[in-house]
Amino acid sequence: GQQVMQIPQYQHxxxxxxxxxxxxxxxxxxNIQWYKQRPGGHPVFLIQLVKSGEVKxxxxxxxxxxxAKKNSSLHITATQTTDVGTYFCAGRGGSNYKLTxxxxxxxxxxx
Amino acid sequence: NAGVTQTPKFQVLKTGQSMTxxxxxxxxxxxxxxxxxxxxxxxxxxxxxxxxxxxDQGEVPNxxxxxxxxxxxxxxxxxxxxxxxxxxxxxxSGFGELFFGEGxxxxxx
Numbered sequence: 087g088q089q090v091m092q093i094p095q096y097q098h099x100x101x102x103x104x105x106x107x108x109x110x111x112x113x114x115x116x117n118i119q120w121y122k123q124r125p126g127g128h129p130v131f132l133i134q135l136v137k138s139g140e141v142k143x144x145x146x147x148x149x150x151x152x153x154a155k156k157n158s159s160l161h162i163t164a165t166q167t168t169d170v171g172t173y174f175c176a177g178r179g180g181s182n183y184k185l186t187x188x189x190x191x192x193x194x195x196x197x
Numbered sequence: 198n199a200g201v202t203q204t205p206k207f208q209v210l211k212t213g214q215s216m217t218x219x220x221x222x223x224x225x226x227x228x229x230x231x232x233x234x235x236x237x238x239x240x241x242x243x244x245x246x247x248x249x250x251x252x253d254q255g256e257v258p259n260x261x262x263x264x265x266x267x268x269x270x271x272x273x274x275x276x277x278x279x280x281x282x283x284x285x286x287x288x289x290s291g292f293g294e295l296f297f298g299e300g301x302x303x304x305x306x
C-alpha cells in the first residue's frame with residue numbers, strides 16, 4: 087500500500103533559526119496536505135498542494151510539491167516559539183479516497 | 198458551527214468490553230474518517246466513509262466497526278477492547294481539507 091515517509095522525526099532549533107521537514111511517498115500523489123498539531127491538541131490543516139512543482143507561501147512558511155509529485159517539503163523561516171508542534175504531511179494517490187499520513191516531525195524551539 | 202464533535206474525551210475500558218466513540222459534524226461533508234494516533238506512529242486510518250451508507254476500511258481496521266446512517270454521524274465501535282487499542286482517536290470530516298475533532302483518549306486495561 088501507499089507509504090508516506092517523513093524526516094526528520096525530531097528537530098530542535100533556537101528561536102530565529104530555520105526549519106525544514108521533508109516528506110516522501112512510495113507512489114505518485116494526486117495531492118499532498120500539511121497539518122500542524124500543537125502538544126495536546128488536534129491536527130489543524132495548513133495547506134494542500136495539487137500541481138507538480140507547486141510552491142505556496144503562508145507568511146514564514148513555504149510549501150513545495152516535487153516535480154514528480156512524490157515528495158514535498160515545509161520550510162519555516164526564522165522560527166518562533168509559536169511554531170512548536172508536530173508537522174504532518176498527508177498524501178492521497180490517484181483516485182484513492184484514503185489519506186495517508188507521515189509520522190510527523192516534532193519541532194521544539196528554544197527561546 | 199461546532200465543526201466536528203467527538204465524545205467521550207476520555208474513556209477507560211477493561212479488556213473485552215465494548216464501546217462506541219461518537220462523532221458528529223455540522224458541515225454537511227460527505228467524507229468522514231477515523232484515525233488513531235500512537236506515539237511515533239503518526240495518524241493511521243481506521244475506517245472512512247464517502248457518504249451515508251458507504252464505508253470502507255483503512256490501514257488498521259481490525260477490531261473496529263463503523264456505520265454511516267446519516268451524513269452527520271460516523272460512530273466508531275470497538276467490539277471487544279484489547280490493550281493494543283489504547284490510543285488517541287481522532288474523527289475527521291472533509292476531503293480536500295480535513296477538520297479534526299478534539300480527540301478521544303482511550304485506555305484499555
